[in-house]
Amino acid sequence: MDGGFDAYLDAGCPEKPVDVQKAIAVMAKLSPVEYDQAREAFAKEHKIRLTTLDAEVEKLRPYEDRRTDGNSDFEEVEPWEQPVNGSDLLHTLVTTIERFCVLPDHAAPLIAAWIVHAWAHDAADISPVLAFTSPEKRCGKSTAMAVVHALSPKAEIAANITAAVLFRLIEKHKPTLLIDEADTFLEERIEMRGMINGGHNRQLAFVWRCEGDDHEPKRFNVWAPKAVAMIGNLPDTLEDRALVVQLKRKEGSETVERMRASRVAELLPVRRMLARWVADNEIALANADPDMPESLNDRAQDNARCLCAIADAAGGDWPQSIRAALVGMAAARAGDEPKSKGVMLLTDIADILDRWKGDRIKSNDLVAELVAIDDGPWAVWKGGEPITTRMIASLLKPYGVRPQQDRAYRFYAVGDLRGAVGRYTS
Known part of the structure; x- marks a missing residue:
């Protein structure tokens, strides 16, 4: 031996x-x-x-690998002894968040509701990612993540985590996963983005990987609350699944308390209240079918559903406040959302169609109209050369719009173009 x-x-x-x-x-x-x-x-x-x-x-093995900071991935939070008023709890969360963070309008109530969602995660079918973004360093992302860490269940900060660690961590511990400095690695890691995106929908929150010496296929659950912080814009597919809080550097007149490590233990009573309120309301949240603000698009309504269910269960002024915050944040971000190349093209085609006469437009005429747009990208679309009819056809194909041909020329039906414009640019 x-x-x-x-x-x-x-x-x-x-x-x-x-x-x-x-x-x-x-x-x-x-x-x-x-x-x-x-x-x-x-x-x-x-x-x-x-x-x-x-x-x-x-x-x-004994379950002894516990930290002493009061809020580790192994922390067992004892629920508060008495029933907790949901409206008061959300007000406490907002006050706590604003003690340490300078935030844009509408953000604090939504962060508070998302923290409750992290505790009630298994009562939801859709789990929006909480995302903190900023144009530069020193805008408060790490502080915001630290506050979320101190208030969330089994919170784990995971900077530069690998995909292999991520799905094993979620499968074993079901943490609230906080991915800081995501801009340093997330953009190039397609597998990681796919795993985070897949964890958005409970029904689809699984990945298959080979495991063990025999490389047996095994299904791993990636259903867990997730928050990310990064400089710059989120990848498009992740942004579509996120509640995005755009942070800015605080001005000299804006003052907040520092989020020290000792605050984690100080906030244990709030975590205990969260545990109790969710335990008392989990069935109601799981069965909830809240009304959604009609001004939100379909994906935004999916992301908002769990927050609105929490607001309705909490009562007080929260059903109105949370919905107003969701609408206000969506309106504030409406002009900032990056557009795909196809939507850029359809947006400019919409302007062309507003003044177009007739039920068809020649492919060559469409090129000429696009290239003539002042400050538009189409005159120098590829390698400094104008966009071509073939390039336009390629961009429009995914939207169900294809050029037609008669004996004289290729053209697009104006009705087809209007249909795509209506569906994808509104």
Whole structure:
């Protein structure tokens, strides 16, 4: 036997064990280093697979790896002794958030409702990502994330986390995942973005990966509340699934308290109140079908559903306040949302159609109209050259608009163009 198995013998089994389960119980008492030294020899000796041994040992290990900062991924929060008033709880959250953060209009109530959503996560079907963005450094993103960390359940700050760690962390601990400095790595990691995007919808929040020595396919759950902070704009697909709070540097006249580590323990009573209110209202939240503001688009309504359910359950002025905040934030961001190339094209086509006569427009005429737009991108679309009829056809194809042809020329039906404009630019 090798030195690893000797470590196992020294740990308490001086003779070859007859009862494998008792021997595994001894293995579970080893330190991580001792276990790594002993596991291969033990598995070989008892003719069991390493993956089976690891799973059995994990079941028997004591759940002792707890931090002492008061809000780790292992924290067990004891619910508040008395019933908690939901309206008062949301007011407390808003006040707490504004103690430490300088925020744009409408943001604090939505952050407060999102924190409640993190506690009531399994009562929802859609989980919007809470996103803090800024144009530059020192705009308060890390402070905002620290406040969310101090108020959320099982919160874990994960800077520069890998996709492999992410899905295992969620599967095992069901944390509130806080991804700071996402601009340093998220843009280039397609797998990571896909996993975060997939975790938006509870029904689809799974990934398949090969696991163990036999590379067996295993399904991992990626359903967990997530918040990100980054400089610049979110990737388009993530932005569509997010409540975006755009932060700015505070002015000299704006003062807030510093968010120190000691505040985490100080805010434990608020976390206990959150745990109690959610425990008392989880069934009502799971069965809720709240009315949505009609001015929000379909995806924005999906993102808002869990927040409106929380507001309705909390009562007081919150049903109106949360809906007004959702509408106000959407209106404030309406001009800032980046447009895809196709939507850019349809937007300019809409202006052309406003003055167009007839039920068709030649492909060449459409090129000429686009290129003539002052300060538009179409005159230098690719390599400094104007957009072509082929490029236009390629951009319009995903929207169900295709050029037609008669004996003389290729053209677009104005009705087809208007239909796409109406669907995708409003």
